[in-house]
Amino acid sequence: MAENEQADLAVGQGPKLVGLHESIATLLASRGQWRQAYQHLRSALDLVHADQDEEPHVPEQLRREVDRLRREHAEAREQSLRDSLTDSYNRRYLDQQLIDLLAEHGACRHGLAIALIDLDWFKQVNDTFGHLLGDRVLQRVVELLQQDLPEGAFCARYGGEEFVLVLPRVDAVAAVEVAEAARERVERHPWHEIAPGLRVTVSAGLAYEPPADEAPQRPAVSAEQQLLRADSLLYSAKQSGRNAVAYRSDGRVRLAGAASGRRAIAETRVIGYR
Structure with missing residues (x-):
């Protein structure tokens, strides 16, 4: 997700999105993508301090990104526990x-x-x-x-x-x-x-x-x-x-x-x- 797209998503969105941004940051950090993880943490921090009167709508694009990263994280972890030749556990x-x-x-x-x-x-x-x-x-x-x-x-x-x-x-x-x-x-x-x-x-x-x-x-x-x-x-x-x-x-x-x-x-x- 590009920086300007992340900024657009962060604008005007409230506490309900904090968990999603933190989840993305955690998954990105586990893959060594520190810059992108930092950007999501900044978005979460902005949301914590935002003054919101209404519960915001969670963008579908953000939901999809969280689901994708979780799947990739689970697959990478499973592969790290498998023997590359026999596919048994290592x-x-x-x-x-x-x-x-x-x-x-x-x-x-x-x-x-x-x-x-x-x-x-x-x-x-x-x-x-x-x-x-x-x-x-x-x-x-x-x-x-x-x-x-x-x-x-x-x-x-x-x-x-x-x-x-x-x-x-x-x-x-x-x-x-x-x-x-x-x-x-x-x-x-x-x-x-x-x-x-x-x-x-x-x-x-x-x-x-x-x-x-x-x-x-x-x-x-x-x-x-x-x-x-x-x-x-x-x-x-x-x-x-x-x-x-x-x-x-x-x-x-x-x-x-x-x-x-x-x-x-x-x-x-x-x-x-x-």
């Missing part, structure tokens, strides 16, 4: 959500599971089929991981070929079922349709935090602690032969689904296991 969003979910009054009161998922032998996929196809594999894996997630759950890229499924408000049994179903979808996907001879599997470590009322004496955990637990269990899944989901039950490391007949090794974190 590490920034993951960290923010885990802090909220594990807060004293967060969703951990209802149970929270975190599955750290890693593609098996992904370097070989890149070396054999090329990095462009490797990118396609990552995108398809995310699509498969995100299918049929329970309400409130989401997938985020943790880094490289690692992803995290965050499952709030679930019990331990349901969390294992969701993670195992995701692993199975990846294994059964017709990867040969992308490239002959291509096969992709994933391994996962599932860490579960029970509801507070089920374990009242259990000390609170941080997001970092739960991710470390999931990482340790991911190591167990890898060492058991890969293509498996590892979790803890009754103090023991167990493997889900088709891998349950394997011997699960002790839960230990070892650097460089991939």
Whole structure:
């Protein structure tokens, strides 16, 4: 909106428009458009000090500008929380959500599971089929991981070929079922349709935090602690032969689904296991 148009809108308009000008200024400032934001704040200030006897009419042009800027602001914020390659949520969003979910009054009161998922032998996929196809594999894996997630759950890229499924408000049994179903979808996907001879599997470590009322004496955990637990269990899944989901039950490391007949090794974190 040009300066003369803003001035025309500001003339003779009263307090009802102050909020609209302030909203526009806030949205413009969030985009670094300081000069335009300042102009709207000046318009709002003029309206505050104006002597108006009648409630002014809000120009439709100003309403449209507010709506447009709000949409653009929401879209820009959403994009800043997405991974550019896979369109899953990124590490920034993951960290923010885990802090909220594990807060004293967060969703951990209802149970929270975190599955750290890693593609098996992904370097070989890149070396054999090329990095462009490797990118396609990552995108398809995310699509498969995100299918049929329970309400409130989401997938985020943790880094490289690692992803995290965050499952709030679930019990331990349901969390294992969701993670195992995701692993199975990846294994059964017709990867040969992308490239002959291509096969992709994933391994996962599932860490579960029970509801507070089920374990009242259990000390609170941080997001970092739960991710470390999931990482340790991911190591167990890898060492058991890969293509498996590892979790803890009754103090023991167990493997889900088709891998349950394997011997699960002790839960230990070892650097460089991939």
